[in-house]
Amino acid sequence: MANALVFIDNPGAALKKSSLELLTIARSLGETAVAFTGELNDDVAATLGAYGATTVYLPSEEDLDNYLVGPKAAYLAAAVASSGATAVLLDNSPEGKEIAGRLGIKLNAGVITDVVGVEADGTAHKSVLAGSYNTTAKATTPVTVLSVKANNVEPSPVGAAAAPATATIEVPAGAIANSARIAARTEKPVSGRPDLSEARIVVAGGRGVDGDFAPVEELADALGAAVGASRAATDAGWIGHDAQVGQTGVTVSPQLYISAGISGAIQQKAGMQTSKVIVAINKDAESPVFEIADYGIIGDLFKVLPQATAEIKKRKG
Amino acid sequence: MKIVVLVKHVPDAQFDRHITGSGNTTDRDESILSELDEYALEAALQLAEEHGGPKAGNEVIALSMGPSGAVNAVKKSLQIGAYSGVHLSDDALAGSDAAATSLALAAAIRHISADGRPVDLVLTGMASTDGETSLIPAQLAERLSYPQVTFASSLEVAGNQVTARRDAGAFSETVEAQLPAVVSVTDQINEPRYPNFKGILAAKKKKIASLSLSDIGVDASQVGLAGSWTVVESAEARPPRTAGTIITDDGDAGIKLVDFLAAQKLL
Ligand SMILES: Cc1cc2nc3c(=O)[nH]c(=O)nc-3n(C[C@H](O)[C@H](O)[C@H](O)COP(=O)(O)OP(=O)(O)OC[C@H]3O[C@@H](n4cnc5c(N)ncnc54)[C@H](O)[C@@H]3O)c2cc1C
Numbered sequence: 001m002a003n004a005l006v007f008i009d010n011p012g013a014a015l016k017k018s019s020l021e022l023l024t025i026a027r028s029l030g031e032t033a034v035a036f037t038g039e040l041n042d043d044v045a046a047t048l049g050a051y052g053a054t055t056v057y058l059p060s061e062e063d064l065d066n067y068l069v070g071p072k073a074a075y076l077a078a079a080v081a082s083s084g085a086t087a088v089l090l091d092n093s094p095e096g097k098e099i100a101g102r103l104g105i106k107l108n109a110g111v112i113t114d115v116v117g118v119e120a121d122g123t124a125h126k127s128v129l130a131g132s133y134n135t136t137a138k139a140t141t142p143v144t145v146l147s148v149k150a151n152n153v154e155p156s157p158v159g160a161a162a163a164p165a166t167a168t169i170e171v172p173a174g175a176i177a178n179s180a181r182i183a184a185r186t187e188k189p190v191s192g193r194p195d196l197s198e199a200r201i202v203v204a205g206g207r208g209v210d211g212d213f214a215p216v217e218e219l220a221d222a223l224g225a226a227v228g229a230s231r232a233a234t235d236a237g238w239i240g241h242d243a244q245v246g247q248t249g250v251t252v253s254p255q256l257y258i259s260a261g262i263s264g265a266i267q268q269k270a271g272m273q274t275s276k277v278i279v280a281i282n283k284d285a286e287s288p289v290f291e292i293a294d295y296g297i298i299g300d301l302f303k304v305l306p307q308a309t310a311e312i313k314k315r316k317g
Numbered sequence: 318m319k320i321v322v323l324v325k326h327v328p329d330a331q332f333d334r335h336i337t338g339s340g341n342t343t344d345r346d347e348s349i350l351s352e353l354d355e356y357a358l359e360a361a362l363q364l365a366e367e368h369g370g371p372k373a374g375n376e377v378i379a380l381s382m383g384p385s386g387a388v389n390a391v392k393k394s395l396q397i398g399a400y401s402g403v404h405l406s407d408d409a410l411a412g413s414d415a416a417a418t419s420l421a422l423a424a425a426i427r428h429i430s431a432d433g434r435p436v437d438l439v440l441t442g443m444a445s446t447d448g449e450t451s452l453i454p455a456q457l458a459e460r461l462s463y464p465q466v467t468f469a470s471s472l473e474v475a476g477n478q479v480t481a482r483r484d485a486g487a488f489s490e491t492v493e494a495q496l497p498a499v500v501s502v503t504d505q506i507n508e509p510r511y512p513n514f515k516g517i518l519a520a521k522k523k524k525i526a527s528l529s530l531s532d533i534g535v536d537a538s539q540v541g542l543a544g545s546w547t548v549v550e551s552a553e554a555r556p557p558r559t560a561g562t563i564i565t566d567d568g569d570a571g572i573k574l575v576d577f578l579a580a581q582k583l584l
Contacts, residue, residue, distance in 0.1 A: 113450045113451075185488045186490075201583070241484060279577070290563055296561065297573075
């Protein structure tokens with residue numbers, strides 16, 4: 001019997017860091033099992049074992065990815081029943097949250113999203129109202145479903161561990177009929193930069209870049225950072241919508257957030273104000289972003305960013 | 318087509334927002350129609366218009382669950398263009414989590430379907446601007462056994478099928494589902510219209526139905542804090558971020574920035 005079940009959705013050739021974080025948290029809750037979808041190669045199986053998973057469940061159906069969340073939630077509910085787990089951990093991606101939501105109804109289980117920390121008894125910590133409150137919440141039901149934000153624990157393996165056992169879970173027959181079908185899918189080009197939601201450093205540009213993201217991108221590359229943007233910049237088409245940070249974009253909580261040419265509207269702050277250190281570059285001293293910046297520079301981003309990039313390159317040799 | 322749009326009355330994010338009292342729920346003074354719901358309302362109005370408007374038998378019903386003030390979210394929706402409104406209100410609903418909220422909303426939607434004209438489409442915003450969990454569309458769909466399509470950035474209905482585009486994550490997707498369905502839309506889908514003078518006058522004549530729990534056949538123990546499956550045990554205001562050092566660029570701010578990053582061990 002497992003105590004915690006971690007959902008890992010189609011990771012491809014290697015596990016994402018966020019999955020390793022979930023496995024690390026799961027271990028603190030007790031014996032861990034994994035509900036897996038996609039191809040389980042030997043490397044991935046060995047990593048799951050090294051992170052303490054004793055059983056890996058696989059679905060009887062292979063095409064769960066052709067539907068929106070419904071069949072995955074049904075599969076996961078069946079895996080919870082088989083494993084006896086009392087805590088289910090998922091990614092905090094939009095899809096992870098939706099699977100969590102549907103699973104909660106199927107299992108009569110409380111769901112807590114946007115979790116940043118989990119205690120051994122399942123109490124969850126999160127921040128709400130755009131980062132203005134820290135709360136602790138708990139499910140009052142026998143099973144707890146938690147979607148956990150990335151970057152809140154250091155992943156740590158248990159050391160040398162046996163490869164986990166595998167078991168197949170029958171996906172309930174009705175699950176597919178009632179789901180939306182994905183009729184077409186195109187993969188977006190990948191940038192080679194770190195994933196925005198998981199990056200340790202984010203450099204973001206706003207309307208102030210006036211169509212030219214090069215200084216933002218060059219500083220990001222010098223720092224090994226992800227590139228973010230305000231909605232004004234994505235709406236203008238200067239950069240893809242995926243880069244939008246904020247209420248209706250990605251929420252980030254990196255070690256360092258550098259905001260350049262962004263005024264700091266409430267919807268932008270909602271996505272970045274839990275960053276550890278905030279640096280703002282803006283030529284308007286009255287910009288609200290300066291109210292929350294640890295280090296603010298009143299100046300022209302086209303002068304400040306390239307100078308900083310050159311200086312970093314010089315110091316790194 | 319019979320379209321229900323979920324509209325929520327939420328604290329205005331332009332002001333400080335507070336968590337108060339027993340049960341750690343959000344203070345709802347200074348509330349407004351959640352701006353992300355305006356995109357869902359606009360999408361509903363456009364769909365109804367494309368399919369012949371009210372004359373062709375289309376309906377756009379704004380549904381809000383919440384205390385007495387929440388009727389303002391319905392009124393605003395009527396001013397923007399919703400054809401009629403429903404306000405589900407009951408003291409027992411206070412403090413409902415997503416599970417309890419979705420239970421009450423599912424019952425309200427069954428009630429709205431019970432006049433012989435079943436609901437075809439439930440439209441919602443991508444998240445409420447207060448709770449921001451995005452759980453309601455998924456949980457409502459699960460309770461109603463409807464397919465869900467979330468984060469739609471475009472939307473079409475032809476015959477019995479809804480087709481949407483989604484742009485989230487690593488893929489762009491085209492998604493199809495059979496009606497009835499729950500669809501949540503992003504703020505990329507359209508430009509919401511504003512209420513004009515004519516709309517504001519017309520809204521006064523539109524009907525708002527008031528529903529209580531007994532009307533929708535839900536027991537008080539199934540909702541509110543009693544019917545919720547999660548509890549907020551504590552809530553502490555985070556100390557607001559205070560401004561740090563602010564400098565004006567004298568030609569070397571880029572270098573000073575790197576000094577700062579080095580001192581913070583961020584290089
Ligand atoms: C429903 C809704 C959801 C939203 N969601 C989001 C969201 O998720 N994320 C988001 O970011 N916004 C969001 N917004 C938009 C938000 O309200 C602001 O409009 C937006 O963040 C403004 O972007 P900005 O700061 O880049 O532009 P502006 O507010 O125009 O600010 C540009 C700034 O650049 C500065 N500047 C100009 N030139 C230079 C230069 N050469 N060097 C230095 N500084 C310069 C200016 O002084 C100014 O402060 C949302 C709005 C709504 C209504």
